[in-house]
Amino acid sequence: MFTSVSLMSLLRSLVLDLDLDLELDLELDLELDLELDLDLELELFWSMSAIWILPLPRVARTLVLELCLLLV
Structure with a gap:
């Protein structure tokens, strides 16, 4: 049977896991x-x-294309 502390830690780990997955x-x-x-x-x-x-x-046209390639 779960104690309240172990149940809370389990819930926290599930919430943290869910947060990480969502992020x-x-x-x-x-x-x-x-x-x-x-x-x-x-x-x-x-x-x-x-x-x-x-x-x-x-x-x-050639000059413009060369300028475009230089910018990329």
């Missing part, structure tokens, strides 16, 4: 969300840059 899950979810958001923003940036870069002459 880890939240951190992992946030990291995944951030990575997905960053990937989407980069794709949007590159697709938007292609719209204004196409009408430029070939030399200017």
Whole structure:
């Protein structure tokens, strides 16, 4: 039979374990969300840059692309 002290310690360990699991899950979810958001923003940036870069002459287009590569 459980004493009140052992029951309380068991409950504390369960609560701590639950807190750790929740924190880890939240951190992992946030990291995944951030990575997905960053990937989407980069794709949007590159697709938007292609719209204004196409009408430029070939030399200017090459220079702009080289500058973009230097920034990355």
